[in-house]
Amino acid sequence: MFQRILLATDGSEHAERAADAALGLARELSDAHVTLLHVSSQAPSRGQLLQANLDIKSLLEAEAHATIASIESKFTEAGLPYRLEVALGDPAQKIVEIAAARGIDLIVIGSRGLGPVSAVLLGSVSHRVAHDAGCPVMIVK
Amino acid sequence: MFQRLKNTWFANVRLDVLAGMTVALALIPEAIAFSIIAGVDPMVGLYASFCIACTIAFVGGRPGMISAATGAMALLMVTLVANHGLEYLLAATVLTGLIQIGCGVLKLGRFISFVPHSVMLGFVNALAILIFMAQLPYFVGAGWLMYGLVAATLAIIYGLPRITKAVPSALVAIIAITALSLFMGFNLQTVGDMGPITRAFPLFALPNIEISLATLMIILPYSLTLALVGMLESLLTATIVDEMTDTKSNKNTELRGQGIANIVSGFFGGMAGCAMIGQSVINVKSGGTGRLSALVAGSFLMFLILVLGDIVTKIPMAALVGVMIMVSIGTFDWQSLKDLRRVPFADSLVMVATVAVVVYTHDLAKGVGVGVVLSAVIFGWKMAKISMIDELLASGTKRYAVHGQMFFATTTDFAELFDVAQDPESVEIDFSASHVWDHSAVAAIARLMGKYQQVGKKVSIVGLNLESQQIVDRIGLGAPSGH
Ligand SMILES: Nc1ncnc2c1ncn2[C@@H]1O[C@H](COP(=O)(O)OP(=O)(O)OP(=O)(O)O)[C@@H](O)[C@H]1O
Ligand SMILES: [Mg+2]
Numbered sequence: 331m332f333q334r335i336l337l338a339t340d341g342s343e344h345a346e347r348a349a350d351a352a353l354g355l356a357r358e359l360s361d362a363h364v365t366l367l368h369v370s371s372q373a374p375s376r377g378q379l380l381q382a383n384l385d386i387k388s389l390l391e392a393e394a395h396a397t398i399a400s401i402e403s404k405f406t407e408a409g410l411p412y413r414l415e416v417a418l419g420d421p422a423q424k425i426v427e428i429a430a431a432r433g434i435d436l437i438v439i440g441s442r443g444l445g446p447v448s449a450v451l452l453g454s455v456s457h458r459v460a461h462d463a464g465c466p467v468m469i470v471k
Numbered sequence: 472m473f474q475r476l477k478n479t480w481f482a483n484v485r486l487d488v489l490a491g492m493t494v495a496l497a498l499i500p501e502a503i504a505f506s507i508i509a510g511v512d513p514m515v516g517l518y519a520s521f522c523i524a525c526t527i528a529f530v531g532g533r534p535g536m537i538s539a540a541t542g543a544m545a546l547l548m549v550t551l552v553a554n555h556g557l558e559y560l561l562a563a564t565v566l567t568g569l570i571q572i573g574c575g576v577l578k579l580g581r582f583i584s585f586v587p588h589s590v591m592l593g594f595v596n597a598l599a600i601l602i603f604m605a606q607l608p609y610f611v612g613a614g615w616l617m618y619g620l621v622a623a624t625l626a627i628i629y630g631l632p633r634i635t636k637a638v639p640s641a642l643v644a645i646i647a648i649t650a651l652s653l654f655m656g657f658n659l660q661t662v663g664d665m666g667p668i669t670r671a672f673p674l675f676a677l678p679n680i681e682i683s684l685a686t687l688m689i690i691l692p693y694s695l696t697l698a699l700v701g702m703l704e705s706l707l708t709a710t711i712v713d714e715m716t717d718t719k720s721n722k723n724t725e726l727r728g729q730g731i732a733n734i735v736s737g738f739f740g741g742m743a744g745c746a747m748i749g750q751s752v753i754n755v756k757s758g759g760t761g762r763l764s765a766l767v768a769g770s771f772l773m774f775l776i777l778v779l780g781d782i783v784t785k786i787p788m789a790a791l792v793g794v795m796i797m798v799s800i801g802t803f804d805w806q807s808l809k810d811l812r813r814v815p816f817a818d819s820l821v822m823v824a825t826v827a828v829v830v831y832t833h834d835l836a837k838g839v840g841v842g843v844v845l846s847a848v849i850f851g852w853k854m855a856k857i858s859m860i861d862e863l864l865a866s867g868t869k870r871y872a873v874h875g876q877m878f879f880a881t882t883t884d885f886a887e888l889f890d891v892a893q894d895p896e897s898v899e900i901d902f903s904a905s906h907v908w909d910h911s912a913v914a915a916i917a918r919l920m921g922k923y924q925q926v927g928k929k930v931s932i933v934g935l936n937l938e939s940q941q942i943v944d945r946i947g948l949g950a951p952s953g954h
Contacts, residue, residue, distance in 0.1 A: 356857060372713075374711075375804045375807070376591065376595050376707055376748075376807045377588065377591070377592040377804045377806060377810075379707055379710060380588045380707075381588050384707075386713075387714070417717070418711070418715050419755070420756055427717075446545075
């Protein structure tokens with residue numbers, strides 16, 4: 331039933347735990363396929379854009395590889411194929427949009443991320459994704 | 472037709488209107504500050520922002536992108552305004568638009584990336600430094616109150632987003648500081664001291680200049696740089712908005728649209744402008760993705776000026792200086808400082824030289840000129856290096872592998888790298904890591920072969936790529952040419 335799993339990660343420890351959960355889930359389900367998603371909220375600088383010859387995707391991909399390298403290698407070691415998606419904009423909004431566009435069956439995210447530690451239980455991204463997503467959302471503590 | 476109109480304009484009405492209004496609020500202080508930087512009345516920037524934002528809504532190629540008066544463009548006009556006055560600026564603005572339309576129609580957009588990256592980086596950083604330096608005169612002879620209010624403005628601008636991102640922090644800072652200064656009755660320099668705020672729509676007028684070749688020669692250099700910078704900023708911004716909205720845009724339509732918008736601006740008393748990265752990001756993040764958002768941004772700005780013009784004149788310069796310091800910090804490419812040691816030395820040199828020339832001469836065009844020339848020289852110097860790796864093959868043949876470009880500047884070095892007298896009977900020259908560009912190169916190869924043949928040694932040429940082979944065939948290696 332959860333064929334297409336979207337794992338949203340910002341490179342935080344929480345997201346790392348979410349990755350472990352997604353990994354376990356994908357192993358159990360024989361035909362599951364995982365998409366890793368990293369959203370950059372800061373547009374690349376003019377210099378970076380020019381250097382990349384206006385190929386903004388390649389810059390976002392480079393940023394994604396740099397922040398979520400450990401999760402990528404986890405999947406590679408486990409022999410699970412995955413797809414990497416990148417986006418630019420508001421993380422929650424993009425996660426929801428991409429999940430809808432790709433026909434995702436389950437979104438896996440961490441309960442908190444890189445934001446300043448506080449008493450709040452849920453980060454703003456996980457909160458809004460849980461609220462706005464059109465599919466089940468698994469929030470990993 | 473009707474359906475298409477609906478899709479491009481009214482697919483997203485509620486969010487477009489809200490985002491457009493947010494952007495309008497942020498545009499007002501910037502338009503005023505950029506006018507002051509350019510040395511013209513605040514109305515010139517406000518009218519420009521109104522005209523450009525509204526025109527682009529109709530003729531632009533990138534819905535959701537916001538264009539208006541910008542700091543980059545304002546700084547390019549400073550000397551024109553200082554030496555020749557406002558009317559020449561309006562004429563230059565119209566000419567800028569014509570050039571941009573030409574570039575859009577001829578589809579020249581993609582050639583923008585031919586300007587060396589390090590020059591562009593230097594340009595951007597110099598821009599940030601100049602915006603910052605333009606704020607310094609306000610501190611001369613100013614009391615602690617000025618420093619205090621600027622610091623308070625910056626504190627709100629950078630502090631507020633930690634608490635809430637719902638309202639634009641620069642706007643809150645301006646309102647708070649203005650309210651404070653009105654309430655306390657501070658006697659401070661205000662926007663009103665910089666020139667009048669006219670609570671009226673802009674009027675159509677032809678720039679009041681003599682139409683002559685002399686006039687053209689005065690404004691053309693400014694218009695060319697304005698057109699170039701405007702197009703670059705607009706392409707960069709369009710790329711970012713494309714990615715944020717996951718849609719494609721027509722870059723050449725956008726260039727043409729920028730041109731039309733500048734022409735309209737010039738005829739309605741506004742200065743040249745271009746796309747704004749910061750405002751466009753705000754717009755898209757607030758949900759504005761349609762053409763309507765730019766139209767609302769422009770018209771709401773005009774509405775606010777018509778209604779609140781008097782309050783605007785009361786904004787203390789301290790608040791505006793704070794906002795401009797934020798703009799300069801946001802414009803500076805901090806990444807490039809981190810990269811200084813990582814990128815090739817020559818690139819860093821070009822970047823730093825561009826910045827240095829701009830900051831020294833206060834002329835962005837001069838800096839870009841120096842940067843481009845320096846890049847060209849460095850490029851030529853790199854190109855003019857040629858080297859050889861030779862090895863003795865088992866068959867007794869000596870093989871020379873040429874590394875580098877073969878053209879007029881490298882032919883002398885090329886000839887000196889061979890040892891005709893000592894070489895064995897058979898020699899092979901491998902050009903697979905080289906490229907033969909011109910007549911001088913072919914002639915040099917022919918001369919060298921002639922020398923080997925004179926002493927009865929056999930020379931063969933291998934590894935020419937297709938283009939090199941073609942030029943060699945056309946000119947021929949047979950008889951060494953005269954020179
Ligand atoms: N930029 C992002 N790209 C992809 N996934 C993200 C991104 N930001 C957050 N997430 C996902 O959302 C989870 C929760 O992060 P969130 O940002 O909500 O918490 P936070 O950073 O602690 O709080 P806040 O951002 O509100 O300060 C993360 O563990 C991650 O799975
Ligand atoms: Mg976060």
